[in-house]
Amino acid sequence: MESSAKFLGHPIHQQLIVFPLGLLGMAVIFDIISMATGNLRWTEAAFYMIGAGIVSGLIAAVFGLIDWLAIPPGTRAKRVGLTHGLGNVVVILLFLVSFVLRWNSPANPGAIAYLAGVAGFLLALGTGWLGGELVSRLGVGVDDGAHLDAPSSLESKAGVHPAHPPGH
Numbered sequence: 001m002e003s004s005a006k007f008l009g010h011p012i013h014q015q016l017i018v019f020p021l022g023l024l025g026m027a028v029i030f031d032i033i034s035m036a037t038g039n040l041r042w043t044e045a046a047f048y049m050i051g052a053g054i055v056s057g058l059i060a061a062v063f064g065l066i067d068w069l070a071i072p073p074g075t076r077a078k079r080v081g082l083t084h085g086l087g088n089v090v091v092i093l094l095f096l097v098s099f100v101l102r103w104n105s106p107a108n109p110g111a112i113a114y115l116a117g118v119a120g121f122l123l124a125l126g127t128g129w130l131g132g133e134l135v136s137r138l139g140v141g142v143d144d145g146a147h148l149d150a151p152s153s154l155e156s157k158a159g160v161h162p163a164h165p166p167g168h
Helices: 012-016 018-037 041-069 076-102 111-137
Strands: none
Touching: 012 018, 012 041, 018 041, 018 076, 018 111, 041 076, 076 111
16 A cells, blocks of 8 residues: 655655654653763753654654545554554654653753653654555555566666656
8 A cells, every 4th residue: 555645765754763763762862861971961961852853753743644534444454553643742742742751951850851851762663663564565645567577667667767858
């Protein structure tokens, strides 16, 4: 089932999810580094990464919703997609709690701010797996013509490269 929202032939949601996953995951790792070294600059950097992760997660969610709406009702993919999407809403909310609790002192957050981030990270591992299940197992967001020798996604469906129309 092809994605409804594409950019240069690839699903936008799949292109964008690397940002919140990377930013929010690294924020937790930076917090761990900060705790291990006592250097609070890592935690301060984590604060800004969480903010960027929340924003990029919300943008990715818009395109995920567009793709989810196109999945036929009554399918396993629709149920897995719903769990994936709602789980990621909770991930964003947990990191939002962490972000708000860090606001007044980004370099020195309290224990609840750390715990909310870790909980969000752990949940994101599960929702990320569900996203992989949607793509790799259920074929959501996969081009209908995908195969090992498929032409470039920059080529048109007719097999003609847009930069080289017939007769030119």
